[in-house]
Amino acid sequence: AQSVTQPDIHITVSEGASLELRCNYSYGATPYLFWYVQSPGQGLQLLLKYFSGDTLVQGIKGFEAEFKRSQSSFNLRKPSVHWSDAAEYFCAVGGSGGGADGLTFGKGTHLIIQP
């Protein structure tokens, strides 16, 4: 069965500091990987996705993620966080089989930005 682990429930980072959110996945075939962000009271917005090719993917809002097959990881990074980045971040995995399987989400990491 597929699964996603986000080991950090909460992370606190100072504004302007770098950020790395961890994600490990378990999937039996070639995974499609996603990072979504959810601001308080809002829906989910796609930050970036990995399907194949270059293992370093760029997303919106200055985020990037690196796929490491050997470590089953897809960590999210940002070189300098802004107060507006405070939100809940979800890593998700799915397959490519016609897209009807949906996604399996991690439990999320709550990002707090200190001034």
Next chain:
Amino acid sequence: DTAVSQTPKYLVTQMGNDKSIKCEQNLGHDTMYWYKQDSKKFLKIMFSYNNKELIINETVPNRFSPKSPDKAHLNLHINSLELGDSAVYFCASSRIDNEQFFGPGTRLTVL
């Protein structure tokens, strides 16, 4: 020109009632989903519909029944609401690559 819309945004009701949540997408996607986000923010897929046919029916109570009148709409009907049904319900649609486009969510509160 909202991509995925849901109504209502908030739903407050008594235990035992029956309620529906509506979802529409104008992206031309073939697959639509319902996800449930619990009080700890955990998101889990409930149903998937592809071209109006149910593909996934995860282990949700049969009090929950999805209905898709056409491939742009996927409604969720809930019978005999229980306290534990309180959650945020998200509708989503996807292309063949499985990228999910989410609606704004419906916050259901059962009293």
